[in-house]
Amino acid sequence: MSLIRPLADLVRDRETTAPTDASPQKGLSIRSLNAYYGTHQALEDINIDIHPGVVTSIIGPSGCGKSTMIRCINRMHEVVKGATATGSVLVDGEDIYGPDANPTRIRRNIGMVFQKPNPFPTRSIYENVITGLRLNMPKKPKYEYDEVVEKSLRAVALWDEVKDKLSVSGVALSGGQQQRLCIARAIAIEPEVLLLDEPASALDPTATMKIEDLLFELKTRYTIVLVTHNMQQAARASEVTAFFLADERHVGHLIEYGPTRQIFMTPADSRTEDYISGRLG
Amino acid sequence: MYRAGESGKFLRRRLVGGASVALAATLAFLSVGILFLIVGHVIVNGVASLNADFFTKIPKPYGEAGGGIANAIMGTVIMTLLAAVIAIPFGVGTAIYIIEFGRGRFASAVRFAVELLAELPSIVVGVFIWALVVRNFGGYSGIAGSLALSVIMIPIIARSVEEILRLVPDSLREAALALGTPKWKVVIFIVIPTVLPSIFTGIMLAVARAAGETAPLLLTALGNSFFNFDLRKPMAAMPLQIYTYAVSPYDDWHNKAWASTLVLIAIVGILSGAVKFYTRRWKHESH
Numbered sequence: 001m002s003l004i005r006p007l008a009d010l011v012r013d014r015e016t017t018a019p020t021d022a023s024p025q026k027g028l029s030i031r032s033l034n035a036y037y038g039t040h041q042a043l044e045d046i047n048i049d050i051h052p053g054v055v056t057s058i059i060g061p062s063g064c065g066k067s068t069m070i071r072c073i074n075r076m077h078e079v080v081k082g083a084t085a086t087g088s089v090l091v092d093g094e095d096i097y098g099p100d101a102n103p104t105r106i107r108r109n110i111g112m113v114f115q116k117p118n119p120f121p122t123r124s125i126y127e128n129v130i131t132g133l134r135l136n137m138p139k140k141p142k143y144e145y146d147e148v149v150e151k152s153l154r155a156v157a158l159w160d161e162v163k164d165k166l167s168v169s170g171v172a173l174s175g176g177q178q179q180r181l182c183i184a185r186a187i188a189i190e191p192e193v194l195l196l197d198e199p200a201s202a203l204d205p206t207a208t209m210k211i212e213d214l215l216f217e218l219k220t221r222y223t224i225v226l227v228t229h230n231m232q233q234a235a236r237a238s239e240v241t242a243f244f245l246a247d248e249r250h251v252g253h254l255i256e257y258g259p260t261r262q263i264f265m266t267p268a269d270s271r272t273e274d275y276i277s278g279r280l281g
Numbered sequence: 282m283y284r285a286g287e288s289g290k291f292l293r294r295r296l297v298g299g300a301s302v303a304l305a306a307t308l309a310f311l312s313v314g315i316l317f318l319i320v321g322h323v324i325v326n327g328v329a330s331l332n333a334d335f336f337t338k339i340p341k342p343y344g345e346a347g348g349g350i351a352n353a354i355m356g357t358v359i360m361t362l363l364a365a366v367i368a369i370p371f372g373v374g375t376a377i378y379i380i381e382f383g384r385g386r387f388a389s390a391v392r393f394a395v396e397l398l399a400e401l402p403s404i405v406v407g408v409f410i411w412a413l414v415v416r417n418f419g420g421y422s423g424i425a426g427s428l429a430l431s432v433i434m435i436p437i438i439a440r441s442v443e444e445i446l447r448l449v450p451d452s453l454r455e456a457a458l459a460l461g462t463p464k465w466k467v468v469i470f471i472v473i474p475t476v477l478p479s480i481f482t483g484i485m486l487a488v489a490r491a492a493g494e495t496a497p498l499l500l501t502a503l504g505n506s507f508f509n510f511d512l513r514k515p516m517a518a519m520p521l522q523i524y525t526y527a528v529s530p531y532d533d534w535h536n537k538a539w540a541s542t543l544v545l546i547a548i549v550g551i552l553s554g555a556v557k558f559y560t561r562r563w564k565h566e567s568h
Contacts, residue, residue: 074459076455076458076459079454079455079458081384104461104462104463105461106461107458107459107460107461107462108460108461109461111459111460112459114452114455114456114459116452118450118452118453118455118456119456120453120456120457120471120475121453121475122474122475131457131460131471132460132461132462135457135460135462135466135470136460136461136462136463136466182456185456185460186459186460189460189461
């Protein structure tokens with residue numbers, strides 16, 4: 001018996017929030033993207049349109065290039081020594097790999113949350129949230145920072161838990177709280193796109209659920225791309241799913257892309273079905 | 282047969298294991314013992330000559346009793362501080378370049394050069410500053426001594442800060458970069474504050490090492506039997522004073538050499554102990 005049934009049951013019924021290009025947020029178009037680590041090619045010829053207003057999840061076995069994929073979307077890929085990428089990623093029609101593109105500015109527009117919670121250890125909870133504002137935006141009066149802190153922490157449902165200890169170091173929180181703090185830090189600078197690289201893989205089930213619920217809230221304001229190795233999570237939290245797989249040369253390819261319901265219930269590619277039913281990876 | 286072989290092997294393992302532990306413990310004990318022997322010897326021989334005058338007076342000519350090394354203590358403090366002021370930006374800057382910005386061949390070349398500089402015999406540094414500064418700019422001076430000490434300190438600071446920066450997890454840098462922070466701001470506002478206490482410890486190590494250097498000062502600061510606050514003139518320093526006292530044929534001066542050594546060890550020890558204590562507390566507070 002295949003696992004497709006039970007997984008498909010997890011897919012939330014939300015036809016109402018189906019992909020639509022009429023939403024006010026920015027979508028992404030990825031065209032002929034290739035990514036390399038030195039001479040090794042990690043991704044080959046990726047083409048995807050990522051829709052605003054929904055959560056897009058990227059799934060696939062380890063080493064299929066899914067993390068590399070989202071790191072290419074905010075040009076974090078090239079931060080790794082020897083890593084390069086070719087092709088184009090259009091945000092609102094503008095190519096972030098264009099000749100005039102400025103990676104630093106792009107990253108202010110496209111936030112990222114990492115696999116391991118990484119609050120700044122020398123900064124308080126308060127300062128962690130506004131780090132992006134402090135370092136990269138013109139100075140603002142204190143009350144505006146206060147507002148941003150409260151708004152961002154409320155958005156990640158952390159405000160009530162930490163409002164009395166905002167001056168405590170960010171690393172004093174639990175893992176799940178730290179990760180929500182990192183999400184608050186990412187949205188404090190009001191990006192248009194939010195990238196999450198396996199944000200719950202280091203967390204326990206309760207904290208994971210909180211993060212997933214959060215995505216549900218955040219997608220109304222941000223275009224969200226979620227990388228996960230957890231298929232249940234993709235089924236629960238996303239409307240659209242992209243399945244990546246590495247070939248025998250360890251080069252990652254996009255195998256199938258479509259509504260999550262379709263990927264989990266009636267996958268078009270046999271490799272997708274094999275992966276989802278647990279016969280692969 | 283089978284069982285006997287097994288238990289024999291087991292016995293041998295236990296013996297070899299026990300012997301290894303005993304050997305390691307003995308060697309560790311001996312190393313620490315040597316340190317205690319040195320410090321103990323210095324204390325026994327030096328403590329008798331310590332008195333208030335020793336810290337407040339300048340050396341007396343041979344034959345006159347009393348006198349002190351106040352000028353040498355002053356000279357060491359002044360020259361070491363100035364050397365630190367010169368060396369810290371170079372050392373820290375070099376480490377930041379190597380770890381945070383350097384890519385490719387040039388960065389490796391810089392790294393290699395720093396390693397070579399660290400292994401340079403200190404007398405060579407003295408000769409170098411002598412040829413470059415002493416010969417060309419008004420002779421022996423405190424400045425020349427400071428420069429020589431800073432050349433000693435730069436690679437020590439650079440290497441320890443390099444190691445410290447290497448310990449900063451990349452996830453922290455990525456977190457800041459992903460907020461759209463330019464690389465230089467990531468270094469100044471995120472990376473450095475995270476390891477500031479450790480950087481201070483690294484700098485203090487270099488200061489302690491430089492404060493005890495003799496060879497580079499012989500050819501640069503020269504030494505001085507009187508108080509001198511003018512950096513353009515020859516300056517006294519504790520290692521130089523120890524050297525002068527030690528190579529003399531007089532018993533009284535030998536005792537003073539021991540006493541000076543004791544003071545030097547105490548200053549360096551108190552300094553690094555205090556820095557360790559405060560930076561440790563600081564680290565705990567920031568977490």
